[in-house]
Amino acid sequence: MACLCKGGYKMEFPADFAARERALLGDRFEELYRYATPEPARGITVNALRCAPDWLAARADFSVAASPFCPSAFTTAPDWRPGRHPWHHAGVFYAQEPSASAPAALLDVQPGMLVADLCAAPGGKTSQLAAALQGQGILVANEFVAARAEILRQNLERMGVTNALVTNEDTARLAAAWPGRFDRVLVDAPCSGEGMFRKEAAASAQHNDALVTHCAALGAEILENAAALLAPGGVLVYSTCTFAPQEDEAQIASFLQRHPEFSLVDLSDCGFGRPGEANRAPEGFAAERCRRIWPADGGEGHFMAKLQKSPEVAFTAPGRNKPRRPAKVPSEWTEFSKTYFPQLAELPVATAGEWILLPPVGSDTLPLGKLRLVRGGVLAGSIVKKRFQPAHALFMAYGAQCANREELTRDDPRTAAWLRGEEIDAVTAQSGWCAVCVDGFPLGAGKVSGGRIKNHYPKGLRNLR
Numbered sequence: 170m171a172c173l174c175k176g177g178y179k180m181e182f183p184a185d186f187a188a189r190e191r192a193l194l195g196d197r198f199e200e201l202y203r204y205a206t207p208e209p210a211r212g213i214t215v216n217a218l219r220c221a222p223d224w225l226a227a228r229a230d231f232s233v234a235a236s237p238f239c240p241s242a243f244t245t246a247p248d249w250r251p252g253r254h255p256w257h258h259a260g261v262f263y264a265q266e267p268s269a270s271a272p273a274a275l276l277d278v279q280p281g282m283l284v285a286d287l288c289a290a291p292g293g294k295t296s297q298l299a300a301a302l303q304g305q306g307i308l309v310a311n312e313f314v315a316a317r318a319e320i321l322r323q324n325l326e327r328m329g330v331t332n333a334l335v336t337n338e339d340t341a342r343l344a345a346a347w348p349g350r351f352d353r354v355l356v357d358a359p360c361s362g363e364g365m366f367r368k369e370a371a372a373s374a375q376h377n378d379a380l381v382t383h384c385a386a387l388g389a390e391i392l393e394n395a396a397a398l399l400a401p402g403g404v405l406v407y408s409t410c411t412f413a414p415q416e417d418e419a420q421i422a423s424f425l426q427r428h429p430e431f432s433l434v435d436l437s438d439c440g441f442g443r444p445g446e447a448n449r450a451p452e453g454f455a456a457e458r459c460r461r462i463w464p465a466d467g468g469e470g471h472f473m474a475k476l477q478k479s480p481e482v483a484f485t486a487p488g489r490n491k492p493r494r495p496a497k498v499p500s501e502w503t504e505f506s507k508t509y510f511p512q513l514a515e516l517p518v519a520t521a522g523e524w525i526l527l528p529p530v531g532s533d534t535l536p537l538g539k540l541r542l543v544r545g546g547v548l549a550g551s552i553v554k555k556r557f558q559p560a561h562a563l564f565m566a567y568g569a570q571c572a573n574r575e576e577l578t579r580d581d582p583r584t585a586a587w588l589r590g591e592e593i594d595a596v597t598a599q600s601g602w603c604a605v606c607v608d609g610f611p612l613g614a615g616k617v618s619g620g621r622i623k624n625h626y627p628k629g630l631r632n633l634r
């Protein structure tokens with residue numbers, strides 16, 4: 170291990186890493202790797218599906234400071250733990266390391282686009298992309314590792330995302346199924362994690378050259394698939410939380426050599442960080458168009474490059490899919506939705522066994538074939554013994570518009586009780602199913618009877634006492 174002592178926190182680095190970086194940076198090593206504190210930087214990103222950043226900043230009961238890296242992000246105190254806060258449960262914000270909030274905003278996602286996030290779990294950047302889509306268009310959120318895809322699904326459910334297809338796939342299979350379809354693709358590549366040295370002891374312990382080489386090869390493979398998924402004129406953002414040349418500037422230089430149909434978009438005016446480093450790629454590569462966030466800039470560290478596919482590239486539009494026959498709408502759902510969610514009653518549904526889903530509008534233009542779909546849209550519920558049993562996801566997506574609501578505030582002792590899984594008194598909600606909301610944001614479903622609300626907040630999400 171080597172350490173950095175001058176003018177900052179005494180950080181211990183793996184010796185091979187420190188030697189490589191000292192050789193590349195010379196005197197700038199100490200300046201760029203100056204961590205302000207021993208504690209990792211912490212932050213939150215506000216979910217625009219719930220509220221605006223200004224709204225949150227004006228009402229937060231915890232300290233927030235505007236993040237330099239993203240307009241909808243804030244840095245928070247190192248010792249503040251966001252996970253138990255009612256607004257976290259309600260998907261008002263996503264706890265995200267500050268520099269990690271930077272890449273998604275660079276994609277310039279607009280409502281109505283087709284967007285793919287290829288390495289999406291646990292879902293920080295996916296949530297930002299979903300917020301930018303504002304429920305219009307389709308977001309394919311893919312994660313290769315099955316257990317992580319499940320965490321991704323849960324997080325997107327908490328954030329109230331309605332238009333995501335969560336897949337658990339190898340990106341090559343996505344590229345084969347949907348070539349040239351996407352307006353935007355994000356590759357937040359699995360990397361050697363050199364930007365995680367302060368945050369996770371394991372990042373230091375596991376670091377070695379072989380890991381860097383392996384991650385660089387994997388990143389290159391995923392980039393190939395991203396290129397195939399993009400429509401002509403589409404935009405791709407590639408990011409890592411590492412500093413290794415092979416995974417950063419050199420990765421992009423070699424991608425551009427293989428893909429003359431792509432150009433490197435200049436990120437100099439993005440308003441944060443510093444330019445990419447010329448001596449980390451072959452001569453002639455415009456490294457200054459990439460962007461880096463160093464520890465000295467306030468986050469753990471990120472690398473970003475933005476690539477645009479030429480609009481001129483030859484492309485055969487995919488044949489039209491046979492439109493899927495709309496599923497017959499089960500009467501149990503019609504009856505339930507008319508009572509509690511009248512705005513959803515006319516929407517098309519998809520069914521799978523006893524389950525009823527509200528698929529994203531237009532998702533049948535992306536044929537799934539044998540792709541592993543974890544969730545396609547919002548799980549509305551299931552029909553059990555001819556009765557409709559609503560799902561938690563339905564209330565997280567649409568609870569604020571439910572016709573029967575229990576309106577709590579974060580200071581109401583019933584809010585903490587609810588998040589512990591307890592029954593609470595009903596004040597505003599009438600008998601039957603209700604959405605329980607905190608400050609207007611959904612905290613799941615309850616069922617009112619005799620003036621009490623039975624708690625249906627999922628056990629695994631509750632705040633332990």
Ligand SMILES: C[S@@+](CC[C@H](N)C(=O)[O-])C[C@H]1O[C@@H](n2cnc3c(N)ncnc32)[C@H](O)[C@@H]1O
Pocket residue numbers: 269287288289290291292293294295312313314317339340357358359360387391
């Ligand atoms: C840097 S993390 C993504 C973080 C995420 N974008 C976020 O903001 O929350 C990279 C992800 O890539 C996944 N991954 C691993 N192998 C992969 C592969 N072969 N193809 C695509 N993704 C892979 C990892 O499991 C991990 O979840």
